[in-house]
Structures are given as C-alpha cells and as structure tokens.
Amino acid sequence: MCEQLKSQYQLCEEIGRGRFGTIFRCFHPLSNQLFACKVIDKRLLTDSIDRQCLHNEPKYMALLSPHPNILQIFDVFDDDHSLSIVLHLCQPLTLLDRIINRPFLETHAASIINHLLQAIAHCHRLGVAHRDIKPDNILFDSGNNLKLADFGSAEWFGDGRSMTGVVGTPHYVAPEVLLGRDYNEKVDVWSSGVILYIMLSGTPPFYGESAQDIFEAVLRANLRFPSRLFRSVSSAAKDLMRKMICRDPSRRLSAEQALRHPWILSGGEASDVS
Numbered sequence: 001m002c003e004q005l006k007s008q009y010q011l012c013e014e015i016g017r018g019r020f021g022t023i024f025r026c027f028h029p030l031s032n033q034l035f036a037c038k039v040i041d042k043r044l045l046t047d048s049i050d051r052q053c054l055h056n057e058p059k060y061m062a063l064l065s066p067h068p069n070i071l072q073i074f075d076v077f078d079d080d081h082s083l084s085i086v087l088h089l090c091q092p093l094t095l096l097d098r099i100i101n102r103p104f105l106e107t108h109a110a111s112i113i114n115h116l117l118q119a120i121a122h123c124h125r126l127g128v129a130h131r132d133i134k135p136d137n138i139l140f141d142s143g144n145n146l147k148l149a150d151f152g153s154a155e156w157f158g159d160g161r162s163m164t165g166v167v168g169t170p171h172y173v174a175p176e177v178l179l180g181r182d183y184n185e186k187v188d189v190w191s192s193g194v195i196l197y198i199m200l201s202g203t204p205p206f207y208g209e210s211a212q213d214i215f216e217a218v219l220r221a222n223l224r225f226p227s228r229l230f231r232s233v234s235s236a237a238k239d240l241m242r243k244m245i246c247r248d249p250s251r252r253l254s255a256e257q258a259l260r261h262p263w264i265l266s267g268g269e270a271s272d273v274s
C-alpha cells in the first residue's frame with residue numbers, strides 16, 4: 001500500500017470488496033474525519049484494457065464532483081503496486097442489499113430513481129457515460145442520500161463520439177452494447193429502467209440460468225409486466241419503464257426527459273399519464 005497514503009490516513013477495517021478493489025474505512029487525523037479508501041492492487045489487472053481504464057475512475061470522479069448524488073472523491077495516491085482513492089464514506093448496504101425480493105412502494109422507488117437520474121443527467125451533461133449502472137454501485141450516505149459510485153467502466157463521449165466495447169453487468173446491460181455496435185449514453189437510462197423494474201416487482205425483466213441466457217433475453221427485449229407482479233403498479237410507472245427500457249435508443253428517453261416524466265414529477269403518486 002502506498003507509503004504517502006499511510007502517512008496521511010489511518011486505514012481501518014475492510015468494508016467492501018470488488019473485482020479489483022478492496023474498500024477500507026479510514027481516518028484522516030488532520031481533519032478528524034472518516035473516509036472510505038478504495039485500494040486497487042495493480043497486480044490483479046492482467047487484462048490490458050483493465051490496466052488502461054485504471055486511471056479513468058479517479059479522473060471521471062474528479063470531473064463530476066461535487067454533485068449531491070455522485071460519490072465524492074477527496075484524494076488519489078498512485079505507486080507501482082496500487083492505486084488508492086479516498087472517497088466519501090457511505091453506509092455498508094448498497095441498493096442491491098435493499099432491493100432483493102422486496103418490492104418498494106412507488107413513492108420510495110420514485111425518489112430513488114429521481115436521484116439516480118439526476119446523477120446520470122449530470123454525468124451526461126459533462127460528456128461522461130457511467131456504463132455500469134447497477135444496484136451494487138448505488139450507495140447511501142449516513143443521511144440516506146443516494147450516491148452513484150464505481151466509475152471504473154465510465155467513458156467519455158463528450159465530443160459527439162459514440163462508444164464501443166462490451167461493458168456492464170448481465171441483467172442491466174443494454175441490447176445495443178451486446179450487439180457490439182456503436183452506442184451512446186442512453187445505455188445508462190436502460191440500466192436505470194431495469195433497476196426501477198426490479199424495485200417495483202422484486203424480479204429483473206430479463207433473466208436466465210446463465211449469463212448467455214440473460215444476454216439472449218436482453219437482446220429479445222420483450223418487456224412484460226406479469227399481473228402476478230404488477231397488479232398494483234400504476235400505469236404511469238409502467239409507461240416510464242417502457243420508455244426507459246426501450247430497445248431502440250433513438251426512441252428511448254434521455255435522462256433529462258425521464259426526469260420530466262409525470263410519474264417522477266409527482267414523486268410516484270401519478271397513477272395515469274395524461
């Protein structure tokens with residue numbers, strides 16, 4: 001671990017683990033504040049694309065900070081063996097832990113999606129696509145404010161460039177990503193729509209036994225609202241999901257447009273769209 005980091009921060013217990021990063025709680029004696037520190041072990045990055053993307057995360061987080069719904073970055077330490085990123089400390093439970101098998105009230109789901117879309121709209125205004133929107137990357141601070149995290153797969157599209165490359169996570173990835181075509185920032189709106197569907201029903205819209213089966217279901221993009229799961233869900237919420245989980249990206253809402261949908265504007269209280 002970087003000596004410079006250890007001279008400024010006291011690393012405490014491990015609070016999370018991803019594919020490459022281990023997250024520790026840490027204390028900064030100078031400011032008397034607690035933070036989270038993500039330490040990425042460079043030796044685990046055997047893939048050349050992963051190595052190239054290593055510095056994207058702190059770079060994009062610095063560009064996007066501060067925003068009330070984006071995890072704030074405070075410091076970066078880089079040496080031969082590791083990259084350490086000092087971050088705002090959040091609660092240990094992510095949206096994934098809150099979502100499993102527990103449908104949310106529409107008002108609660110609307111509040112979460114509203115804040116997620118505000119984070120995404122901010123990223124898109126600054127030309128950054130997150131590309132891995134999923135419940136595990138949605139954290140909450142001690143005041144229960146939503147914080148979008150993990151910009152390790154983010155990409156710049158700001159000068160009108162389209163993006164390529166298969167990134168994302170099976171249940172949440174947009175079909176155009178899997179097709180290997182060029183795509184744009186609306187992949188983040190698709191993934192957010194999938195999260196909304198899971199919050200309201202407790203199950204993902206596209207599923208299968210294996211990653212391959214899930215990919216095939218995503219590519220078919222046959223969006224259904226089985227009455228067993230959606231009997232009490234409003235038509236306004238279904239209308240928004242249809243417009244976010246829309247196979248054709250040119251017809252899919254942007255994050256800004258989704259924020260203006262009646263169901264979001266009414267805080268999940270609108271039952272019909274007029």
Ligand SMILES: Nc1ncnc2c1ncn2[C@@H]1O[C@H](COP(=O)(O)OP(=O)(O)OP(=O)(O)O)[C@@H](O)[C@H]1O
Nearest residue numbers: 016017018019020021023036087088089090136150
């Ligand atoms: N700032 C934070 N405060 C509290 N917990 C955090 C924080 N950042 C990350 N975590 C915890 O650590 C876990 C892994 O973090 P993160 O997703 O950033 O790692 P990663 O290596 O990029 O993961 P991935 O495998 O998705 O690439 C999160 O799901 C969360 O539980």
